[in-house]
Amino acid sequence: MQAKAPGSKKASGDLWWQKGIIYEVYIRSFNDTNGDGIGDLNGITEKLDYLQDLGIDCIWVTPFYESPMKDFGYDISDFKSVEKMFGTMQDFDKLLHETHQRGMKLIVDQVPNHTSDQHAWFKEARSSRDNPKRDWYIWADADAEGNPPNNWLAMFGGSAWEWDEKTEQFYYHAFLKDQPDLNWRNPEVHEAVLEEMRFWLEKGVDGFRVDVMWHLIKDEHLRDNPDNPDYKEEQPTYNQLQPVYSTDQPEVHDIIRKMRKLTDSYPDCVLIGEIYLPIHQLVSYYGHDNKGAQLPFNFQLLTLPWEPKKIAIAIDQYESALPNSGWPNWVMGNHDQSRMATKLGEAQARVAAMLLLTLRGTPTLYYGDEIGMQDVKIPKSEVQDPQGLHMPDKNLSRDPFRAPMPWNDSPNAGFTTGKPWLRMAGNTSKLNVQAQQDKPDSLLALYKKLIKLRRQEPALHKGLYRPVYSDDKLIAYLREAEEKRFLVVLNLSNKGRLFAPERFKFKGKVVLSLLPDHENATVENELKLKGDDGLIIEINR
Structure with a gap:
């Protein structure tokens, strides 16, 4: 493909990812076409007309690659493949083609921080200490007492270090022990991951949402993280420490710059970063001369109290902290956070929609928020999310935010002809897409009005x-x-x-x-x- 010219240094608001609206599809829960109870690629293709009618410009699809599914696709065993439960590579090609035929864009998840322990790279790395891929992951000796080399904690609970009996060293995993972290201090890892990204860019995807971007580099000396004086018992155990050495290291920006250089060599592609950091740290991910992520995800509306003064101050702080060439963005729902309609109630969910779609910057919607989907109570015996399973006493399962999409009032709400992989809401006979399609006062109708107005008025999409x-x-x-x-x-x-x-x-x-x-x-x-x-x-x- 022909490389595109360098972008303007001014945040014009005229590029598609600045004017447009991004819609996250959590693939397992969107639409199932083969009756196995799990959403699939053909299910997204089947609903493209719905998304086009809603006014969506770009679809972000969560991981559909080969995976043991210990973390529902974020533990990848082959980055250049399609997991059979989601379809085939031909199904993906069809989805991409049909999306582009409708004038929409498609971006995919890139998960560069870690692989599955079933990935060929890790199988080689753990085969022996002198294997050529050993240094593709982070290994360390035990201390004098046989303990892990430092106090780093895993996001899903417990130590972030797992002992490998065969080679008698610990390996680091920021999430599950089944998700060993790649060693981004090794240039060979850079080339391998960039080659995987190039594979999808050659297919024609319009960019990437990069998972846990701020985790990619760890402290070279593996120093202990300090205690968190603000830790509260109901929080994940990970929060007991401040991850100042295990995340957000200065060298991460060199990696992002390489990713951006690659995506910039393909026309009109965008690089989005998942980053849970305070604003003054977040804005550094735009990079020097705006050569970092074009959209470092801004999660303030997800994490702030629903209080006007605090929100107004946060907006002003964000606007003032943005680099001159940086473009703002706002997120009000995703697969890791409680749904907007649950946190705020149905009436305030409408207010939130108007806020999201009238602020300056690119908005990202989460599937189902446009009809007011709420969290679904999942009995403990049915919890599947590893975060919930590994910390059962803290009620931290993300399953409630990932319930299947209700399309109509038929059995299983038109999501599947089989048994849904996750329990559905109890009110799908009334709360579903079909029930709201022709109602002028529905939340779905409001989203369509807001999106239409935003699209036709430059003041609202770039002003x-x-x-x-x-x-x-x-x-x-x-x-x-x-x-x-x-x-x-x-x-x-x-x-x-x-x-x-x-x-x-x-x-x-x-x-x-x-x-x-x-x-x-x-x-x-x-x-x-x-x-x-x-x-x-x-x-x-």
Whole structure:
């Protein structure tokens, strides 16, 4: 393929991944076409018209590669393959072709931090200490008492070091012992992983979401992590320590720069990084001269309390911390976090949708949030998520956020003709896509309206963000571009509130309202908002 020209240093907002909306498909739970109860690649292809009608620009598909499925696909045994439960490589090629035929993009998960212990690389590495691939992973001797070399903890509980009887050394695993970490200090690992990425780029994918990007490099001296003074018992045991030596090392940016150089050599590709870090650390992942990840995922709306003042401050801090060429992004749902409608309730989920789709920057949606899917209670006897299984006393299973998508009111909600891999919600007869398709007041209809308005108005998809007001209930801001200004006013509570800011005078027409009270109304200088209301107002110049 022909390499594309270097991008502009200005954050223009005109590139597809800046204007567009990304939609995460957790493949196991989206749509099953062969009756085994597990979603598959053909299931995504079957629903492309739905996603196009919703207004999605880019589909992000979670891992579908060959895997023992100890971590549901994030433990990969062959990066250049398709796990048979999800289909075949021909099925993937069809999905990619059909997505592009509809003018949409497709990005895939890249998991460069670790492999499965069943991967050929690791089988070679653990075969002997002098195997050529030994240094592709992180090995260390026991200390004088036979203990692991340091105190690092695994994300899913317990020590991050596993003893290998045959070669009498420990290997490091940030997650399960079945997921040994690659040694990114070895240049051969760089070349091998970049070659895997090139394989998918040659197929025509439009970029990657890079799993746990901030984990890739570890401290060369394997120093102990310090205690976390803010640790609380209900948190994962991993949080007992501050992972200052096992994550977010300076050398990680050299790796990301190489990944970016590769993706930049293919037309219009995007590199997205999964990064759970505070803003001042997160923005460093844009890289020097914007040659890091184009979109280091910003999870503030997932992790912050639903309080207007805190959210307003976080938006301002993020906007001010962005490098000049950096483009913002916002995420309000993913496969690791409780669903928006569960955390906020149905009414505030509408407010959250308006917030997500009117902020400056690329929004990422999680499958089912557009119909208000909620967490599903999974009995302990049915828990499958390794995080829940390894820390059963802490109620940390992510299964509730990964329930199958309800498409209609048929048995198993149209997701499968077999037994779903995970228990479905109990209200799918009423809460499903088909039930909301033709209802003008449904959450699905609201998403379509918001996405359509965002797409047609440059002020909303690339315009400047200006804060206007916030208090204990309201947040208000302007979006403006090309002689158009939109005032967004959101009530993040269920109580009414008068919006009449002293320092900001306005007059305009309501173009979208969450409640019928203000629909198409002309407003001036003040608004009486009911609880759970939100307005987008086109301001007169």
